[in-house]
Amino acid sequence: MSGAVISGLSGSPVADRPRLWPVGFLAASVWIGTAAVTALLPDRIEVGRTQELALIALALGGALLLAGLATPWLGTAGQKIRKAGPWLTVLPLALGGWEMATAKLALLPLPFFASPQGLLEVYLEDWPRLGESVLHSLWLLLSGYAIGAAAGFVAGVALGWSRAIGYWVHPVLRLIGPLPATAWLPIAFFAFPTSGSASTFLVALATWFPVTVLTWSGVAGVNKAYYDIARTLGASQTFLVLKVAVPAALPQVFVGLFMGLGASFSVLVVAEMLGVKAGLGWYLQWAQGWAAYGNMYAALLVMALMCSSLVTLLFKGRDRVLAWQKGTVRW
Amino acid sequence: MVSAALSQTPRDPGMAVAIRDASQAFAIEDRTLPVLDRVSLDVQPGEFVALLGPSGCGKSTLLRLLAGLDRPSGGTVLGDGVPITAPDPSRVLVFQDPTLYPWRTVRANVSLGLEAQGLLRRQSHRVQQAIDLVGLTGFESAYPHQLSGGMAQRVALARALVNDPRLLLLDEPLGKLDSLTRLSMQAELVRLWQRSGLTALLVTHDVEEALLLAQRVIVFSPRPARITAELVVDRPYPRHRDDPHLVSLRREALGLLGLET
Ligand SMILES: Nc1ncnc2c1ncn2[C@@H]1O[C@H](COP(=O)(O)OP(=O)(O)OP(=O)(O)O)[C@@H](O)[C@H]1O
Ligand SMILES: [Mg+2]
Numbered sequence: 279m280s281g282a283v284i285s286g287l288s289g290s291p292v293a294d295r296p297r298l299w300p301v302g303f304l305a306a307s308v309w310i311g312t313a314a315v316t317a318l319l320p321d322r323i324e325v326g327r328t329q330e331l332a333l334i335a336l337a338l339g340g341a342l343l344l345a346g347l348a349t350p351w352l353g354t355a356g357q358k359i360r361k362a363g364p365w366l367t368v369l370p371l372a373l374g375g376w377e378m379a380t381a382k383l384a385l386l387p388l389p390f391f392a393s394p395q396g397l398l399e400v401y402l403e404d405w406p407r408l409g410e411s412v413l414h415s416l417w418l419l420l421s422g423y424a425i426g427a428a429a430g431f432v433a434g435v436a437l438g439w440s441r442a443i444g445y446w447v448h449p450v451l452r453l454i455g456p457l458p459a460t461a462w463l464p465i466a467f468f469a470f471p472t473s474g475s476a477s478t479f480l481v482a483l484a485t486w487f488p489v490t491v492l493t494w495s496g497v498a499g500v501n502k503a504y505y506d507i508a509r510t511l512g513a514s515q516t517f518l519v520l521k522v523a524v525p526a527a528l529p530q531v532f533v534g535l536f537m538g539l540g541a542s543f544s545v546l547v548v549a550e551m552l553g554v555k556a557g558l559g560w561y562l563q564w565a566q567g568w569a570a571y572g573n574m575y576a577a578l579l580v581m582a583l584m585c586s587s588l589v590t591l592l593f594k595g596r597d598r599v600l601a602w603q604k605g606t607v608r609w
Numbered sequence: 610m611v612s613a614a615l616s617q618t619p620r621d622p623g624m625a626v627a628i629r630d631a632s633q634a635f636a637i638e639d640r641t642l643p644v645l646d647r648v649s650l651d652v653q654p655g656e657f658v659a660l661l662g663p664s665g666c667g668k669s670t671l672l673r674l675l676a677g678l679d680r681p682s683g684g685t686v687l688g689d690g691v692p693i694t695a696p697d698p699s700r701v702l703v704f705q706d707p708t709l710y711p712w713r714t715v716r717a718n719v720s721l722g723l724e725a726q727g728l729l730r731r732q733s734h735r736v737q738q739a740i741d742l743v744g745l746t747g748f749e750s751a752y753p754h755q756l757s758g759g760m761a762q763r764v765a766l767a768r769a770l771v772n773d774p775r776l777l778l779l780d781e782p783l784g785k786l787d788s789l790t791r792l793s794m795q796a797e798l799v800r801l802w803q804r805s806g807l808t809a810l811l812v813t814h815d816v817e818e819a820l821l822l823a824q825r826v827i828v829f830s831p832r833p834a835r836i837t838a839e840l841v842v843d844r845p846y847p848r849h850r851d852d853p854h855l856v857s858l859r860r861e862a863l864g865l866l867g868l869e870t
Contacts, residue, residue, distance in 0.1 A: 503708045510676050511722035511772060512698035521724070525712045602712045602752045 301363035302346030308367055309339030312374040315382070316395075322384040327395040327402060331377075334398075335370065342366060392572035400576040408561065412580060415546060415557035418474070419588075422481025423542050427535055430486040434493025434534070438500075438527070439519055451490060459484035459545045467553050477549035484545040485538035492537070496530025497523045529603060532596045539592060543585050558584070622806030623655035624699065624776040625689050626675065632683035633670050644670050646833035647684065657802055657809045659819035661862065662829030668812040669705060671834070672778045675810065676702040688776065698722055701774035703782045705812075707765035709753040715740065715764050716749040722772040739767040742797065744790075758785040763794070770801070777802075779811040783818065795821060799846050816862045820855050821848050828865045838865045 317332035349356045359366075373394060379385045380393035401408070436443045437451070459480050470476035500523050508522050550559025558581045565573035633645040644667040652658050660668050673679045674686050677696040686693045688700060701722075709718045720736050723729040729736075740749060743763035753761055762785045769777065779798075783791050799822060802809050813819050819826045820842055828838040840858055848855060 501708070503704065503706065504710065506678050506696075506702075507704065507708055507768075508721065508725060509696040510678065510698070510700070510702050511725050511768075512696070513725035517725050522710070525710070528712070600712075602714075602754070 299346040299349040299360060299363070301360070301367065302342050302349065305363060305366040305370070306339045306342035306346060308374075309335050309342060309370040312370040312377070313339060315374055316377055319382050321381050323381055323388065323393065325381060325393055325395045325399060327399040328381065330402070331395045331398050335373070338370075389569055389571050392575050396572035397576050397579070400572045404573060404576070408577065408580060411556065411558045411561040411577070412584060414554075415550065415559070415581075415584065418477055418550070418554065418557060419481060419542060419546050422478040422546075423485050423539065425478065426482035426485025426542070427489050427538060429482065430489025430534065430538065431493050431531065433486070433490045434531070435497055435519065435524060435527075437490070437494040438497025439523060451487075455487040455491065459487075459541070460548050463548065463552060473553040473555070477546075477554050480545050480549050481542045484541040488537035488541060489531070489534040492530045492534030493527060496527030496534075499530070500526040529600060532592075532600065535592060535596075536589070539589060547581075621654065621689075622775065623653075623808035625654045625687075626650075626652040626776065626808060626810070627687040627690070628671075628675075628684070629687070630684035631671070631674060631681040631686055633667065633674065633679070634682050643833040645674075645681070646835045648834060648836060649684075650827060650836065652808055652810065654808055655806045656825065657799075657811070657823045659811045659813055659823035659826045660829065661813065661816060661819050661826055661866065662834060663831045663866065664814070666829050666832045667834035668829065669780050672702055672780050672810065672812060675776070675778055676700055678702070698726060698772045699774055700776040700778065701769040701772050702778040703765055703769045703780060705780040705784070707758075707761040709756075709761055709764055709768075711753050714750050714752055715745060715756070718753070718764055719767045719771055721768055726772075735771050735773075739771040742770065742801075743767045743794070759787060759790060762786060763790075766794075773805075775807055777807050777809045779809065781812055781814065784814070791818075796847065798822060803846065816859050816866070817850055817855075820858055820862070821850060826858075826862060828862065 313332045313335035316328060316335060321328055345352065345356070345359055349360065352359065377394050380391055381395060433447065433451075437447055438444075462480060462483065466476040466480055467473060470479060504522050504526060505518055508518055513522070546557070547559040547562070550557040551563045554560060558577050561577045562574055562581075565571070565577060628648055628650040630647045630649055631645055632643070632647055634641045634643045636642070648671065650658075660671070662668050670679070674681050675688070675693065677693045677700065680694065693700070710721070713721070716736060719739055720729055720733070723732055723735065737749075740746060743766050745760060745763055745767065748756070748760065753764070756764065762782060766782050783794050786794060795818060798809075798811075801807075811819070811822060820840075824842055826840040826842060827836055828840070829835065830837045840862060842855070842858060844852060844854055
């Protein structure tokens with residue numbers, strides 16, 4: 279309670295904070311309206327979970343109503359919800375429009391467009407398989423990404439540091455690196471004992487290239503005066519690499535890690551579709567094969583959430599490690 | 610202060626420096642640019658010598674030779690009679706540009722030398738003493754981008770002093786300071802030098818600063834640098850800028866630099 283007062287005092291120049299939250303009431307009424315439309319209008323296309331969908335919309339509307347009344351007591355959480363007000367109003371509108379276009383009026387051709395309750399049904403009924411697919415994908419992605427990122431980091435530092443290593447690795451990097459990792463797919467699947475290890479290799483390869491190149495350019499671009507200073511203070515070669523070159527190159531390394539993450543997503547999906555028979559890519563393929571478009575959209579949404587969360591995690595890590603920098607890009 | 614108060618083992622406090630016919634040239638595109646032209650200079654252990662010369666004449670280049678960062682293209686550079694071939698923490702250079710590590714806090718920047726030599730664990734108290742000495746108490750956890758130019762330069766000075774050097778090479782270390790801080794840092798430098806007995810070589814543009822601090826002032830010609838004159842400042846410390854002896858020396862030095870009014 280007192281927290282709310284303090285944040286109100288120390289906050290923005292909004293002097294008199296309104297007791298109530300009008301946008302919240304608007305959002306709540308749109309949610310409740312959508313719930314009513316969903317529950318009361320008859321379905322043109324019969325899908326089981328209409329009432330559950332209406333209930334969820336109603337519950338969200340009710341929660342927003344409470345938030346609208348209680349917002350002066352919610353502190354910083356309340357402020358975050360307030361910020362999302364316009365989105366929370368437009369989302370139920372979009373949901374209602376989607377509901378009308380699919381389940382209620384059947385304007386969009388089936389089976390290519392799923393209705394909201396169709397998606398809900400997938401989540402409620404097929405969640406074990408979806409969950410397992412997510413775990414498979416995550417495991418493949420993270421193990422491949424970790425190997426690729428570690429190898430890329432080491433290769434990049436070595437390239438930037440040692441002329442001899444640069445002499446041998448640079449031409450290989452230039453020839454092999456720009457090749458899309460997916461081009462290795464046919465070879466990888468017969469060269470590796472299992473499709474799982476082949477896919478891990480491909481994800482690692484896709485990650486490796488951008489991480490290597492950017493780490494290398496980061497290390498090569500380190501201000502030479504940094505080395506002079508450390509050398510006059512008695513630094514060894516190891517110290518120069520680990521305590522000067524690497525920290526100075528870290529901002530670039532994170533750009534490489536970010537690009538590598540993007541590359542690893544696309545390789546992951548292709549590898550799962552063509553090789554491993556597990557994971558979200560495989561689920562998508564499978565759903566398409568059975569013309570289960572609801573499952574496909576459900577899996578796409580989960581995949582989007584997974585990828586976005588991983589990028590968010592990476593940026594959070596970067597912000598923590600590079601706290602000394604000012605003014606970095608926000609995700 | 611730092612070194613005197615902190616050195617645990619007694620040893621020769623200052624290093625003898627001998628520069629014999631040192632020349633240096635850089636290759637720029639296809640031509641060579643001579644920067645030092647057969648410079649010879651002897652500095653006694655514990656002496657304070659100032660180097661004066663026009664911009665771009667080669668003063669920083671000479672200090673890099675003494676720090677062991679570069680090798681002369683001709684002649685030799687000796688520290689305690691031994692040729693200087695590589696950097697060593699007993700000879701510390703305070704660079705013209707502070708060049709702090711932006712990813713390290715003030716404390717971590719000052720700790721750099723002790724950390725590099727593996728002494729940090731045993732002697733970490735020296736870090737705080739050096740920070741206090743340059744008047745940055747309270748800024749230990751600040752990052753370089755949060756410091757002013759003068760504060761950054763003081764961090765660079767603390768980073769050098771914490772190593773307890775026997776030869777302190779100062780490349781315009783007070784250049785970015787405001788005149789008040791500058792005066793107090795000049796006094797601190799003199800006290801530090803007097804207590805520790807280290808040998809100090811100070812490059813400066815400021816004739817008055819050279820005369821206030823140094824026992825000898827070496828005047829260089831424009832590039833390629835040659836020694837054109839040497840002024841002995843035989844006055845006790847602390848010195849005062851309106852000391853008539855210093856005033857006449859200043860006139861002489863300005864004349865040697867071609868700036869006589
Ligand atoms: N690494 C280098 N490569 C090429 N030329 C250099 C290099 N370092 C210095 N020089 C040249 O040597 C000359 C002397 O440089 P130096 O930095 O020693 O001057 P300085 O006397 O310290 O000048 P200032 O007082 O302006 O700092 C300059 O003309 C500069 O261009
Ligand atoms: Mg210089």
